[in-house]
Amino acid sequence: MPSRPEQPASTLEVSDLRISVADGLVAVQDVSFAIARGESVGLVGESGSGKTLTCRAALGLLPATGRVDAGRIVLGDGADAVELTGARRSTWDGVRAGRIGAVFQDPASYLNPSLTVGHQLAEQLRVKRGLRRRAAHDRSVELFAEVGLHDPAGVFHQYPHQLSGGMLQRVLIAIAISCEPELLIADEATTALDVVIQAEILALLRRLRAAHGLSLLLVTHDLAVVAESCERILVMYGGQIVESGPTDEVLGDPRHPYTRALMGVATIGDWGRRRLEVIPGQPPAAGEEMPGCRFAPRCGYAADACLAGPVPVTDLGAGRTSRCVRTTTSSATSVGEAVPA
Ligand SMILES: Nc1ncnc2c1ncn2[C@@H]1O[C@H](COP(=O)(O)OP(=O)(O)OP(=O)(O)O)[C@@H](O)[C@H]1O
Numbered sequence: 540m541p542s543r544p545e546q547p548a549s550t551l552e553v554s555d556l557r558i559s560v561a562d563g564l565v566a567v568q569d570v571s572f573a574i575a576r577g578e579s580v581g582l583v584g585e586s587g588s589g590k591t592l593t594c595r596a597a598l599g600l601l602p603a604t605g606r607v608d609a610g611r612i613v614l615g616d617g618a619d620a621v622e623l624t625g626a627r628r629s630t631w632d633g634v635r636a637g638r639i640g641a642v643f644q645d646p647a648s649y650l651n652p653s654l655t656v657g658h659q660l661a662e663q664l665r666v667k668r669g670l671r672r673r674a675a676h677d678r679s680v681e682l683f684a685e686v687g688l689h690d691p692a693g694v695f696h697q698y699p700h701q702l703s704g705g706m707l708q709r710v711l712i713a714i715a716i717s718c719e720p721e722l723l724i725a726d727e728a729t730t731a732l733d734v735v736i737q738a739e740i741l742a743l744l745r746r747l748r749a750a751h752g753l754s755l756l757l758v759t760h761d762l763a764v765v766a767e768s769c770e771r772i773l774v775m776y777g778g779q780i781v782e783s784g785p786t787d788e789v790l791g792d793p794r795h796p797y798t799r800a801l802m803g804v805a806t807i808g809d810w811g812r813r814r815l816e817v818i819p820g821q822p823p824a825a826g827e828e829m830p831g832c833r834f835a836p837r838c839g840y841a842a843d844a845c846l847a848g849p850v851p852v853t854d855l856g857a858g859r860t861s862r863c864v865r866t867t868t869s870s871a872t873s874v875g876e877a878v879p880a
Pocket of ligand 1 (some may be wrong): 560586587603825
């Protein structure tokens, strides 16, 4: 793929992605986004909106019944570009060994309970980076120190059950960055942790990103997490991206009613006072066909035009998009100003 000098080099480019699950139920459709080198992008949306499937497609780890039906996922740019859609197993092995790292919600389930955490990281370094035993041990201790584990040489000899959830997540992050990836995908990596540890892990991700020039795709249902950690936000609903743009601008002036609704149920920037509210109504299930906007049944602004047919993405300029018939490039018609009394 030729490089495009007028645009920043991209680490990941997803175009028109469609994913189906369980014998053909479309769960993700028409999803396009790019992550620039060194950029931090937050992917938010309610449970079931398709965040995890999108990430797993980029990792080649879809569930057994999941399939990429259409679209492209390209990792890297220029001479380093690799087409991941339809990639062979050897390509995936190479990508996961050295170009994409990932951390998930439940770190314990990704570790072998009968091996020390140090052994598991060192083994990774031996197999994937070709280090010899002593070098793998020393590099593991260095990585454990880098992710903020106290007494890293001692931690090396501990088993997963001896470590707290926050420590296990740090171990997983050490394993994920051990291959020196260009992209780190963190899928709900802080969701199960208490707010103090959650803030520490997010700070660690920000620090690692700066130190290693990593691109970060941070998946969460929590807008406050994105507000703290991400330059850009992708808002997903019912398997589609409904709004995207620089985080400050999207959260400061949301153009899609769903983004606005999400903001109404989150107290951004105040870790201690999150209200446990929900948006009334149910999101569409995977495979549910709807003629128009997928958010229309829950949207206070829905009109006939919203139900007439598929709603295209409107390019608002300055890196912003919205998938809403009300959206125009003028902020005077932004959702915030259009709220009915
Ligand atoms: N293996 C599967 N079999 C059937 N349906 C699935 C499967 N995996 C995901 N789905 C469906 O696809 C849709 C998107 O799921 P996905 O896990 O990507 O959502 P999500 O936004 O990551 O949700 P969460 O925040 O709960 O993780 C949901 O409707 C889900 O029920």
